[in-house]
Amino acid sequence: MSALPTSQDVIEVSHRLEEHVVRTPVLRNDALDALAGAQLFLKCENLQHTGSFKIRGATNRLLQIAPERRAAGVVAFSSGNHAQGVARAARLLDMPALIVMPADAPAIKVDGVRRDGAEVRLYDRETESREDIAAEEAQKRGATLVPSFDDPYIVAGQGSCGVEFAHQVRELDTGLDHLICCTGGGGLINGIALAFEALSPDTAIWTAEPTGHDDWRQSLQAGDIKVNAPGTRSICDAILTPAPGLVTWALGKRLLKGGCAVEDDRIEETMRLAFRHLKLVLEPGGAAALACALYDLPMEARGKRVGIILSGGNVDPDQFARIISA
Amino acid sequence: MSALPTSQDVIEVSHRLEEHVVRTPVLRNDALDALAGAQLFLKCENLQHTGSFKIRGATNRLLQIAPERRAAGVVAFSSGNHAQGVARAARLLDMPALIVMPADAPAIKVDGVRRDGAEVRLYDRETESREDIAAEEAQKRGATLVPSFDDPYIVAGQGSCGVEFAHQVRELDTGLDHLICCTGGGGLINGIALAFEALSPDTAIWTAEPTGHDDWRQSLQAGDIKVNAPGTRSICDAILTPAPGLVTWALGKRLLKGGCAVEDDRIEETMRLAFRHLKLVLEPGGAAALACALYDLPMEARGKRVGIILSGGNVDPDQFARIISA
Numbered sequence: 342m343s344a345l346p347t348s349q350d351v352i353e354v355s356h357r358l359e360e361h362v363v364r365t366p367v368l369r370n371d372a373l374d375a376l377a378g379a380q381l382f383l384k385c386e387n388l389q390h391t392g393s394f395k396i397r398g399a400t401n402r403l404l405q406i407a408p409e410r411r412a413a414g415v416v417a418f419s420s421g422n423h424a425q426g427v428a429r430a431a432r433l434l435d436m437p438a439l440i441v442m443p444a445d446a447p448a449i450k451v452d453g454v455r456r457d458g459a460e461v462r463l464y465d466r467e468t469e470s471r472e473d474i475a476a477e478e479a480q481k482r483g484a485t486l487v488p489s490f491d492d493p494y495i496v497a498g499q500g501s502c503g504v505e506f507a508h509q510v511r512e513l514d515t516g517l518d519h520l521i522c523c524t525g526g527g528g529l530i531n532g533i534a535l536a537f538e539a540l541s542p543d544t545a546i547w548t549a550e551p552t553g554h555d556d557w558r559q560s561l562q563a564g565d566i567k568v569n570a571p572g573t574r575s576i577c578d579a580i581l582t583p584a585p586g587l588v589t590w591a592l593g594k595r596l597l598k599g600g601c602a603v604e605d606d607r608i609e610e611t612m613r614l615a616f617r618h619l620k621l622v623l624e625p626g627g628a629a630a631l632a633c634a635l636y637d638l639p640m641e642a643r644g645k646r647v648g649i650i651l652s653g654g655n656v657d658p659d660q661f662a663r664i665i666s667a
Numbered sequence: 668m669s670a671l672p673t674s675q676d677v678i679e680v681s682h683r684l685e686e687h688v689v690r691t692p693v694l695r696n697d698a699l700d701a702l703a704g705a706q707l708f709l710k711c712e713n714l715q716h717t718g719s720f721k722i723r724g725a726t727n728r729l730l731q732i733a734p735e736r737r738a739a740g741v742v743a744f745s746s747g748n749h750a751q752g753v754a755r756a757a758r759l760l761d762m763p764a765l766i767v768m769p770a771d772a773p774a775i776k777v778d779g780v781r782r783d784g785a786e787v788r789l790y791d792r793e794t795e796s797r798e799d800i801a802a803e804e805a806q807k808r809g810a811t812l813v814p815s816f817d818d819p820y821i822v823a824g825q826g827s828c829g830v831e832f833a834h835q836v837r838e839l840d841t842g843l844d845h846l847i848c849c850t851g852g853g854g855l856i857n858g859i860a861l862a863f864e865a866l867s868p869d870t871a872i873w874t875a876e877p878t879g880h881d882d883w884r885q886s887l888q889a890g891d892i893k894v895n896a897p898g899t900r901s902i903c904d905a906i907l908t909p910a911p912g913l914v915t916w917a918l919g920k921r922l923l924k925g926g927c928a929v930e931d932d933r934i935e936e937t938m939r940l941a942f943r944h945l946k947l948v949l950e951p952g953g954a955a956a957l958a959c960a961l962y963d964l965p966m967e968a969r970g971k972r973v974g975i976i977l978s979g980g981n982v983d984p985d986q987f988a989r990i991i992s993a
Binding site for chain 1: 689692694695697698713714716718775782939942943945946947948949980981984985987988989991992
């Protein structure tokens, strides 16, 4: 694979990952269709191993590590979902893993990492650099550092979600006019966009972000990388990155149509709707694409067939309880 | 169809229902397998239209109504899931529906019925007879009364869940040694048992009930219909029936292996585990089979392949919030 993955890479990787990942279901729902004013096709990556899509990229990345380097293991830093993906992939491939996580990460994510046997190193977001800690630990151990999104193997691995989705929609004898996917660093959406470039090239692909963290929307509008104003807060812990990555931007500027964004209170309302109508647990970041379909649907997607990625469900019980009973 | 449905009836009905129901996914989960000490295959009927399996039997029953009787509509009584199944089936088949529901039914279920356009008649559990109200209304309207379980068409319709499940497990290149299904009146489990009689005859089928409402377990042990002691309470509102029905018992005494039962606190713990590990919303009754796999697994099922029906997810947000944050 060269510096930028291709559609062909994504399709090949998806075959390699078949035995490692869940072919997550695609759901339909009348009530949500009526609220969105569109025909929604909901790809449930919250039902993936570890509760998010991240196992896809992590497994593909770990499969690239040369046999003689496997015993030294892997190091990753992440607020949670990538952490869990790497920890599970490492367990399944029998490699040690150290995960650097912020001390305020959701407990459900820290527990998930530990349950898969990985070592956890907590750090203070205010005073420590996770990049420095991870690089230092990787060097000390001779371990491989596993980036969370800005890497061709990670992008290609996440893209397996798109290969599945395109096939599943075809099995339903239909197609997608649009697709909305939550966007942090952009690994998932650009992997999916590569898959759709080959399998469903007429589908328009849109980013979904919380307002104030809509670096992708701003960047796509400007045609150049834009960075979020520092200090903006959102409940969408899984998708808060300051700016598109270099790999993901090189893909995204070519493959993505534009961006949507919603406020946190819309995300919470969407989590309530998913509880009520879908019987699914979504974490805030995992509800972002559905929230955009419900509250910031692009004009041209009205009444159309719209794919939605429900990207994760790792939310602490207390937070979920507070949101659904609001 | 004669008074008792056959395996062949169930398989034929399942084809007729394909266009009306969701082929609900089958999930696996490492963490729950480890807790159960068995290989669990989880059939997610909480992801069915209306949030429970009840649409299957209701649709099949409504499809039997002669064209000249359709305009007069249907009447049903139910604490909630059957109510929603009948309301949705009636909407889809363009028939009016009146549903008699207890005044203390979960609000999410009453709302679901109303959202599908059915008329709701609330009654007082202590002072009124739902059977009398429903019979009187049906007569007044010339409407068809739709029973909730003790009817061959209802049983055959619910059995479509079993036909799907047997095929899905086969698609995974495996089979089921055991299957555990929640049991109220016994419509679902006996429909499934008929499907498995033809498609997977070596699978042992077990009832799942809350302790104190384990009339099926008691009846199967005694070889004759046993009635629960009156006044016993449980949070499993969806599966509280006093005794097996006549149709369902005639099937069950031949097709079912035995019964499991758990206390309500185990049901709540199972709902927490489903939230955490599966990212699924289960209502108390919908969690009963999984709870039995985790806390009352039959000795002979240990280490084996065990099918579990997750039968519904219609739980009020306040109750769910209380349970998951306990």
